[in-house]
Amino acid sequence: MSPVIKKPKKKFHIPSKYVLMIVSALCVLLLVLTYSFPFATSPFRNVSSYLIVPFQNGISAVGDWMIDKRDYIARIKDLQAENEELKTELSDLKSENTELQQNKYELSRLRKLYTLDAQYQDYDKTGARIIAKDSGNWYHSFLINKGETDGLAVDMNVIADDGLVGRVTAIGPHWARVISIINDDSNVSAQVLSTSDNMIVSGSLSDYANGVIDYSKLTDNADQVTVGDKVVTSNISDKYLPGILIGYISSINKDANNLTKSGQLTPAVDFEHLDTVLVILEVKETISDGDTSSGSSDK
Amino acid sequence: MRKFRALLIIALMIIVSFILQTSLFRFLNIGGISPNLMIIVTVSLSIVYGDKKGTVIGFICGLLCDIFFSDYLGFYALVYCFTGYLSGKFERIIFPDSLKLPIAAIAGSDLLYGFFCYVFRFVINGKFFFGSFILHYVLPEILYTTLIALIIYPLIIWIYKRFMRPIRESEKNFAKRKSTL
Numbered sequence: 513m514s515p516v517i518k519k520p521k522k523k524f525h526i527p528s529k530y531v532l533m534i535v536s537a538l539c540v541l542l543l544v545l546t547y548s549f550p551f552a553t554s555p556f557r558n559v560s561s562y563l564i565v566p567f568q569n570g571i572s573a574v575g576d577w578m579i580d581k582r583d584y585i586a587r588i589k590d591l592q593a594e595n596e597e598l599k600t601e602l603s604d605l606k607s608e609n610t611e612l613q614q615n616k617y618e619l620s621r622l623r624k625l626y627t628l629d630a631q632y633q634d635y636d637k638t639g640a641r642i643i644a645k646d647s648g649n650w651y652h653s654f655l656i657n658k659g660e661t662d663g664l665a666v667d668m669n670v671i672a673d674d675g676l677v678g679r680v681t682a683i684g685p686h687w688a689r690v691i692s693i694i695n696d697d698s699n700v701s702a703q704v705l706s707t708s709d710n711m712i713v714s715g716s717l718s719d720y721a722n723g724v725i726d727y728s729k730l731t732d733n734a735d736q737v738t739v740g741d742k743v744v745t746s747n748i749s750d751k752y753l754p755g756i757l758i759g760y761i762s763s764i765n766k767d768a769n770n771l772t773k774s775g776q777l778t779p780a781v782d783f784e785h786l787d788t789v790l791v792i793l794e795v796k797e798t799i800s801d802g803d804t805s806s807g808s809s810d811k
Numbered sequence: 812m813r814k815f816r817a818l819l820i821i822a823l824m825i826i827v828s829f830i831l832q833t834s835l836f837r838f839l840n841i842g843g844i845s846p847n848l849m850i851i852v853t854v855s856l857s858i859v860y861g862d863k864k865g866t867v868i869g870f871i872c873g874l875l876c877d878i879f880f881s882d883y884l885g886f887y888a889l890v891y892c893f894t895g896y897l898s899g900k901f902e903r904i905i906f907p908d909s910l911k912l913p914i915a916a917i918a919g920s921d922l923l924y925g926f927f928c929y930v931f932r933f934v935i936n937g938k939f940f941f942g943s944f945i946l947h948y949v950l951p952e953i954l955y956t957t958l959i960a961l962i963i964y965p966l967i968i969w970i971y972k973r974f975m976r977p978i979r980e981s982e983k984n985f986a987k988r989k990s991t992l
Binding site for chain 1: 866875
């Protein structure tokens, strides 16, 4: 190029490393901001939920429908055989049911007597469909298609197949994020149903590949807990309602301190094939210390 | 006009891949592992647009993941914007039409992404299971992502060439000089 021809006027350029620095500083700022003010995330969530959630809803509905149809064709034979079986079972159950119904009346009468009914009362539940799963492969959280407008709130418990799935951790107008108990950083205070011994159930990514999750800090001095015992959420948990089934103990090891035990349990819920869940419309009441409590406990 | 259209298409690509990743690949997962479309989009766009724009594109991709799936905004945004920056460095080295190097870059970025997440999500919590983590989660994800990238990367490049490529400076200058002469 000859030196006479002037270069066209130079545009103002920021070197790319400064762009990177600015953007990462922005990220760190966001992290700090949302860490110290959890409510700061809600405007982002509201905007994006109107943009994204309807599509996730749609695609999930189509996917569910397709899987439904596939199963439908595959299972039609099985169902016929099953139907016969069930018919005979039904007649048995009918007779059993009448008997149980009588027992139930008696039971409820007795419960009223003991004013225990509040604790064991059926919780108010609402069904929800899973519309999206976490974008990473190693976090077990997902979105459901109900939110604030359906009466959900943060920290509500989520169940499926009669077992505990997790709890709501974030919420938008028409969606909620559920973190499951098998997520690597979730811990649940639990107890063995038969002996009422307390323990901590924690999700574990490395063990979940084997279909189990971990528990620890089980105090069982009398050696009464055995493999196969039911584990339910405990009364002292501050996020989970008491008495929800978590799973069954599959192995017990004595800890090195000789006081507590740890091991693994098989969750009652099949987390691989979840598509609908039930949300319990009740938040565990906790004593909030002053006015510093997060927005979860006061609705 | 062309610039605006390019912006619109980028935004659309990011949103569509996020939606597909979180909803469609729930059904198309293999053994619980689904591919990482966001990495594919970030890396492919960074390769054609360079490190500066790659950083911003990565930031937006990450922020989208953050908004829905993490408690504090910014973690994924950080990881993705570094991914965009690093793969944007290949802009001058990789010829986007070839397939081998971009796919390798995507696989490498996915590995880096897995490593980042491992360090900042698990090591910080005092959990060490590097071997099984790599074997059971990261490697399958890379494999699946690479397979999907073989389809999606050419698609993105095609869209880029067809609708988004800016008219080059040299082409403009050439036209200008021709008219002055």
